[in-house]
Amino acid sequence: MQAYVGETLLKRLIVFYIPLFLFVAAMLFPFYWMFITSIKPDFELYNVRRSPFIVSQATLEHWFYLFKETMFARWAWNTFWIATASTAISLFAGVLAGYSLSRLRFPGSATFGISIFITYLVPPTLLFIPLASVIANLRLLDSPWALILTYPTILVPFSAWLLMGYFKTIPRELEECARIDGATRLQAMTKIVLPLSMPGILSAGIFSFTLSWNEFLYALVFISSPQQKTIPVGVVSELMKGDVFFWGSLMAGALLGSIPVAFVYSFFVENYVSGMTGAVKG
Amino acid sequence: MKSTSQSVPTATSDTLEAGARLSFGRRIGLWLENEAVLGYVLMVPALLLIVVFIAYPFSLGVWMSLTDKLVGTPGKFVGLANFAKLLRSEIFYQAAWNTVVFTIAATVIKGVFGMWLAILLNRKFRLARFTRATVLLPFIVPTVLSGLAWLWMFDATFSVFNWTLKWMWQMEISVFGMALKENWGYFRGPLWLGSPALAMFSIILVNAWRGLPFFAITLLAGLQTVPPELYDAGDIDGTNEFQKFWHITLPLIKPIAVVVTVFSFVVTFSDFQVVYILTRGGPHNSTHLLATLAYQLGMTSGNLGEGAAAALFMFPILGLVILWQLFYLRREGSD
Numbered sequence: 232m233q234a235y236v237g238e239t240l241l242k243r244l245i246v247f248y249i250p251l252f253l254f255v256a257a258m259l260f261p262f263y264w265m266f267i268t269s270i271k272p273d274f275e276l277y278n279v280r281r282s283p284f285i286v287s288q289a290t291l292e293h294w295f296y297l298f299k300e301t302m303f304a305r306w307a308w309n310t311f312w313i314a315t316a317s318t319a320i321s322l323f324a325g326v327l328a329g330y331s332l333s334r335l336r337f338p339g340s341a342t343f344g345i346s347i348f349i350t351y352l353v354p355p356t357l358l359f360i361p362l363a364s365v366i367a368n369l370r371l372l373d374s375p376w377a378l379i380l381t382y383p384t385i386l387v388p389f390s391a392w393l394l395m396g397y398f399k400t401i402p403r404e405l406e407e408c409a410r411i412d413g414a415t416r417l418q419a420m421t422k423i424v425l426p427l428s429m430p431g432i433l434s435a436g437i438f439s440f441t442l443s444w445n446e447f448l449y450a451l452v453f454i455s456s457p458q459q460k461t462i463p464v465g466v467v468s469e470l471m472k473g474d475v476f477f478w479g480s481l482m483a484g485a486l487l488g489s490i491p492v493a494f495v496y497s498f499f500v501e502n503y504v505s506g507m508t509g510a511v512k513g
Numbered sequence: 514m515k516s517t518s519q520s521v522p523t524a525t526s527d528t529l530e531a532g533a534r535l536s537f538g539r540r541i542g543l544w545l546e547n548e549a550v551l552g553y554v555l556m557v558p559a560l561l562l563i564v565v566f567i568a569y570p571f572s573l574g575v576w577m578s579l580t581d582k583l584v585g586t587p588g589k590f591v592g593l594a595n596f597a598k599l600l601r602s603e604i605f606y607q608a609a610w611n612t613v614v615f616t617i618a619a620t621v622i623k624g625v626f627g628m629w630l631a632i633l634l635n636r637k638f639r640l641a642r643f644t645r646a647t648v649l650l651p652f653i654v655p656t657v658l659s660g661l662a663w664l665w666m667f668d669a670t671f672s673v674f675n676w677t678l679k680w681m682w683q684m685e686i687s688v689f690g691m692a693l694k695e696n697w698g699y700f701r702g703p704l705w706l707g708s709p710a711l712a713m714f715s716i717i718l719v720n721a722w723r724g725l726p727f728f729a730i731t732l733l734a735g736l737q738t739v740p741p742e743l744y745d746a747g748d749i750d751g752t753n754e755f756q757k758f759w760h761i762t763l764p765l766i767k768p769i770a771v772v773v774t775v776f777s778f779v780v781t782f783s784d785f786q787v788v789y790i791l792t793r794g795g796p797h798n799s800t801h802l803l804a805t806l807a808y809q810l811g812m813t814s815g816n817l818g819e820g821a822a823a824a825l826f827m828f829p830i831l832g833l834v835i836l837w838q839l840f841y842l843r844r845e846g847s848d
Binding site: 247250251254255257258259261262264265268276277279282283284320323324325327328330331332335336337338340343345346347348349350352353354355356357358359360361362364365380381383384387388391415416417441444445447448452462463464466467478481482484485486488489492493496497 | 542545546548551552553556557559560562563565566569570571573574577629630636644647648649650651653654655657659661662663665666671673676680722726779780782783786789790803804808811812820821824828831835839
C-alpha cells in the first residue's frame with residue numbers, strides 16, 4: 232500500500248475520491264434498482280411521469296407474491312442443498328487431487344496436472360449438448376443429482392489449482408517430522424497439512440458454493456419441472472412467462488437470490504484475496 | 514485411518530512379505546505408504562469426475578457434431594455436413610464475429626478499468642475493506658439475476674437511463690427557456706436492446722460490469738505483493754506516477770495479470786447468460802454469440818448435431834489459449 236503523503240486535498244479528490252465514488256456507484260446501482268423496484272406499488276412502477284429513483288408508498292406486495300404464488304422457497308432450498316452437496320464433492324476431490332499433485336512424486340503426475348488445468352479452461356457452453364445426453368442416459372434428467380454430479384466438473388479444477396498453490400506454502404519438514412514420529416502418509420496429510428491449509432480450503436469452498444449457487448446453463452438444460460428448479464432458473468423461467476413481466480416480484484426474487492452469496496462472501500473477501508495471492512504465487 | 518504400531522513410516526519388502534499375515538485394512542495401509550500408489554489413489558475421485566463428465570461428453574460432442582441427431586432419435590453419420598451447413602449460413606458468421614467483438618471489447622474494458630479500480634483500492638483509506646467487499650458484489654451474485662436488473666433498466670418504456678436522459682433534456686430546455694412541459698412526450702431515448710449496435714453495446718457493458726470486480730480484486734492481490742521500497746526508489750530517481758506504473762508495477766504484476774486475463778477471456782468468449790437474459794440473440798440475430806447460437810440450434814430447435822457443431826467452433830480458439838497458457842506457465846516456471 233502506498234501512503235501518498237503531501238498530496239493536496241484537491242488532487243486527492245480528483246485522482247482518488249471522485250473516481251472511486253463513481254466506480255462504487257456504478258457497481259452498486261443495479262442492486263439499488265432491484266431493491267427500489269421490489270418495494271414499489273405497480274401504479275408507481277409503471278408511470279413514466281414519476282421519478283423512478285424514489286418510492287412514495289412502499290409495499291411488500293411483490294415479496295408476498297413471490298412466496299405465495301411462486302415456488303421461490305422451494306427453489307431456494309433446492310439451490311442451497313445442490314450447492315452444498317456439490318461443494319462437498321468438489322472439496323473432497325479437489326483436496327485429494329491438489330495434495331497428490333503438489334506433494335507426491337509419481338510417474339505421470341505432470342500429465343495429470345496439465346489435464347486438470349485444461350479442464351479448467353473448457354467451459355460448460357462447449358459441453359452442455361452432449362452432457363445432456365449423458366445425463367439422460369444416466370436417467371438423471373430433472374433430478375438434483377444431475378447438477379450435484381456435474382457442478383464439480385466446473386469446481387474441481389479450480390479448487391485443485393487453488394489448493395495446489397496453498398499446499399506448496401506448507402513446509403515439507405512438518406510432514407517429515409510427523410512421519411518420523413510414526414504417522415502414516417495419510418495421517419501426515421489429514422493431521423498436519425490439511426489443518427494448516429484451512430484458509431485455502433475455505434476459499435475453495437466459498438468459491439465452489441457461490442459458483443454452484445449461480446450456475447445457470449446446466450440447471451436450465453437438465454431441469455424441467457418447476458419444483459426441481461434452482462433460483463436463477465426458476466426466477467427467469469417461471470416469473471417471465473408470457474408478455475407481461477411482474478417486475479416487482481422479479482426484482483424481489485433477484486435480490487433475494489443474490490443475498491445469500493453476498494452474505495457468505497462479505498465475511499471472506501479478505502480471505503479470498505489472500506487465497507488468490509497464495510495460488511498465484513504458488 | 515487407525516494408527517499402526519509400525520514405527521517405520523515406509524513399507525519395506527520385509528514388512529510386505531509379513532503382510533500375508535496382516536489384516537486386510539493393515540495391508541491397504543501399508544500399500545498406501547507407497548508414494549506413487551497414494552498419488553494415484555488420491556487422484557481417483559477428480560479423474561473419475563473429469564472422465565465421466567468432461568472427457569466423455571467432449572468426445573460424444575465431437576461424434577454428435579458428425580451426425581444428424583435430433584432430440585429423441587439416434588441420428589446417423591453425416592460427416593462434416595453440419596459444419597458445412599453452418600459455414601454457409603449467415604447467422605453463423607454473425608455469431609462468430611459477434612463473439613470476437615464481444616470478447617475483445619469486454620476484456621479490454623475489464624482490464625483497463627479493473628486495473629484502475631485496483632490501483633484506487635490499493636490506497637490506504639477509511640472503509641477500505643468495506644469498499645473492497647462492496648465492489649466485488651457484481652461478480653459474486655448470480656449473473657442472470659443481476660442481468661434481470663439490467664433488463665429492467667434497459668426497458669423500452671421504463672428505462673431509468675432514458676428517464677434520466679429525458680430529465681436532463683427537459684432541464685436544458687427549461688434552463689434555456691424553450692417550450693416546457695409539452696416536450697415531455699417527444700423525447701423517447703434510445704432503445705437499448707432494440708437496435709443491433711446498441712444491443713451489442715449493452716451486452717458488452719453488462720458483461721464488463723459483472724467481470725470488472727474480479728479483475729480489480731485479483732489485480733489488487735497482485736499489487737499488494739509489490740514491495741513499497743521500489744516506489745520509494747522510484748521517487749528518489751524522480752519518476753512520475755505513470756513511469757512508476759509502467760516500469761515497476763506492471764512488470765511485477767504481469768504473472769497475475771496474465772492469469773486473470775486468460776481466465777476472463779475464456780469466460781467471456783463462452784458467455785451465454787448475459788445474452789440469454791438480455792436479448793436472446795436478437796434483434797434479428799444481431800447479438801448471437803457462438804454459445805447462444807449452439808443453444809438455439811441444439812435446445813430450442815432440437816437439432817443436437819448442429820448445436821454440437823456450433824459449440825465445437827469455440828474449441829480451436831480455446832485450444833490455442835490453453836496451449837499458449839501452458840507454454841507461458843512452463844516458461845515462467847523455469848525462470
